[in-house]
Amino acid sequence: MSETTAREPSARDRRRWARYLVDERAEAAVYRHLAARREGEEREILLALAEAERRHEQHWLDLLGTEPATLPRASTSTRLLGWMARRFGSIFVLALAQNAEGRSPYDDDPFATPAMRADEKIHREVVRGLAARGRRRLSGTFRAAVFGANDGLVSNLALVMGIGATGVGAQFVLFSGVAGLLAGALSMGAGEFVSVRSQRELLEATEPSNYADEVLPDLDIDANELALVYRTRGMSPEDALARARTVVETARAADRSLPYRRPDEEAPSEHEVVGGAFAAASSSFLFFASGAIIPVLPWIFGLSGWVAVVVALALVGIALMSTGAMVGLLSGGPPLRRAVRQLAIGFGAAAVTYVLGLVFGVSAG
Known part of the structure; x- marks a missing residue:
């Protein structure tokens, strides 16, 4: 026992x-x-x-x-x-x-x-x-997927709820939803393209170059300004001077230039982390569109009025809770709490635009 x-x-x-x-x-x-x-x-x-x-x-x-x-x-x-x-x-x-x-x-x-x-x-x-x-490993791609899909879900649900509340016909709601999908997806794709391209250009501007390699043998071995280059890259004054002397002496002895990049500066480029601009733009477009299409589905299949509204809310609610639960799961938090939070945020935004739509609909009437 x-x-x-x-x-x-x-x-x-x-x-x-x-x-x-x-x-x-x-x-x-x-x-x-x-x-x-x-x-x-x-x-x-x-x-x-x-x-x-x-x-x-x-x-x-x-x-x-x-x-x-x-x-x-x-x-x-x-x-x-x-x-x-x-x-x-x-x-x-x-x-x-x-x-x-x-x-x-x-x-x-x-x-x-x-x-x-x-x-x-x-x-x-x-x-x-x-x-x-x-x-x-997953954080960057997952963040883009969740952000894009949820942005599409919430923004297009809010759009069709607001337009539908004004009392316009089902065809107009459908057209508005499709237009919102395309406008939002194109905006997301273009924004991601510009963001990634700009980040890559900034990284390129910070990378060491071989601009001065050919003049290394002509540098003064004692008044060696190459040491200043190394100091700008984080080396101590003593280490920078020792490295500069070695580079100049080697370049003179070999009668050729020796690249003055430090070994640790030959590491893989940060561009790999940033990714490609076209890939980021296309994925953002698709993620947004995959979320934005869901609120429009009832009108695409010919529903209208309250039936279309209820079906749209149900579909979007399921999608919002699924993505929220997934975020909770991956973050190690309670999936249900994250799901309810996501649902409350999405439906809260839709409720605001729906009320505005009712107000404008009454005013127009």
């Missing part, structure tokens, strides 16, 4: 242990599936987590004495996590695993050891660290 127990276990306790057993077994499988899709350090970390879950599984098996003939099913969330890990192995699975590790029931269970409680809390931080790598 475990030394952590303070009383005799009941039939209810044994049922709970069996549930813990299958959950720990399923969580270990999740980490092994994720490890199979990775290499190097990440693979080793995931396999170590799987081994820790196996130890927890063994604890409950020892308390039970033997594996029960009939085991309960793992929790729905754990089974969903396992299904996703087998098929995707993405950042979303790690984000879900992080949330799952944060919901450990061992804090209040007298049969769980202090080491197991500590393990579960540490596991959450380990998974958070693994997920952070994926979040950093």
